[in-house]
Amino acid sequence: MKKFILCAVIFTLVFFPFESDARGENINHFIFIVLNDQLISFQDVYPEVKKGTTYVPIRFFAETMGADVKWNHQSGLVLIAKDGKEIILDLATKTLVTDGGIIITDCIYVKYNRIMAPFKLIAQSFGYEVAYIGEGPIARAKNENAQISDGELYLKFKNELVKEKEKIILEIRNREREEFRLKYKIAYITFDDGPSIYTEKLLQILNQYNAKATFFMLSDRIKNYPEIVQRVINEGNTVGLHGVTHDVKKIYKSPSILVSEMDACNRSLQTVTGMRTNLIRVPYGSKPYMTQKYREAVVNAGYKMWDWNVDSQDSLADYVSPLMIVENVKEQVGRRSVPIILLHERQCTVEALPHILDYLKKEGYIFIPIDSRQEPFNFWNKIY
Secondary structure, three states: OEEEEEEEEHHHHHHHOOOOOOHHHHHHHHHHHOOOOOEEEOOOOOEEOOOOEEEHHHHHHHHHHOOEEEEEEOOOOEEEEEOOOOEEEEEEEEEEEEEOOOOOOOOEEEEEEEEEEEHHHHHHHOOOEEEEEEEOOEEEEEOOOOOOHHHHHHHHHHHHHHHHHHHHHHHHHHHHHHHHHOOEEEEEEEEEOOOOOOOHHHHHHHHOOOOOOOEEEEEHHEEEHHHHHHHHHHOOOOOEEEEOOOOHHHHHHHHHHHHOOOOOOHHHHHHHOOOOOOEOOOOOOOOOOOOHHHHHHHHOOOEEEEOOEEEEOOOOOOOOHHHHHHHHHHHHHOOOOOEEEEOOHHHHHHHHHHHHHHHHHHEEEEEEOOOOOOOOOEOOOOOO
């Protein structure tokens, strides 16, 4: 049963990365907030609708209104003041009290260390009129300073709403991914220099361990092994780019040449599979070759550059002892919060892989592919 649940978790993360909800967070319950003619862009925690009531992160919303927010840690009281009017939030009793004597119980809660309170009550307490626009949807607080009518609001902010929602989805999924990483021991298995005559053998071994991996492929080999590339993707693994020449003197001649190699590799991938990717791994790793100009060039081209933090050293010779490869991995994995293991498509790696996966699985690791949306790890950005 435990094995079934774990497999289901991996399957969901790999094939439906946008469908899971962090702690019940659901983008379908999201609502945009506009103050007069200003679309408010929230961070970390977002407005939401619960049982027909719109709730907002109170500090950010109140400060956007120009209110003063004070928090008394000992009493658990939050005081919001603006233009001679005050509201008190009592976290202990989940109660909101206005200076007009209105008391509402069980109307506030804490989410990700942010206090959530009813939007309509807060806005009206400080003299704002509240309107709801179905398109968006949008909740609006307005006073005499508003210049745009409610009917015009959605058309004015339509493009901004799309961008804001994309930003929110990305932030929510990044948080979900981080929570998943903290809940499970994750190891990223990565292979360079393929596809090759060894790829299918590697896939068979991965399947035996319910493992998914990331394959950084070379352009000419993508064209030479189209069926294998498609199989890699169909079986839930991720494909990244590794360039064209794999030659230090050529690919690092200039930032534009490096980007052009990745673009060419991406075109090969698109020709074979119909898809593109933003994941790259530069040959021989990003240090020392990827100086600031090179890094800026790949970022501007839309790519995310990945290195590794566990080097199996399986490419030091034409054939490296599989036992040595396994020991290299074992020795380094324990020092990494999230191991990103560098392997190559070689016979010795095929022989070593079952022992690597067996060891890591006994240590409690699960194996998922790198996600194109997550922040990249490289030698210049060591997040793990």
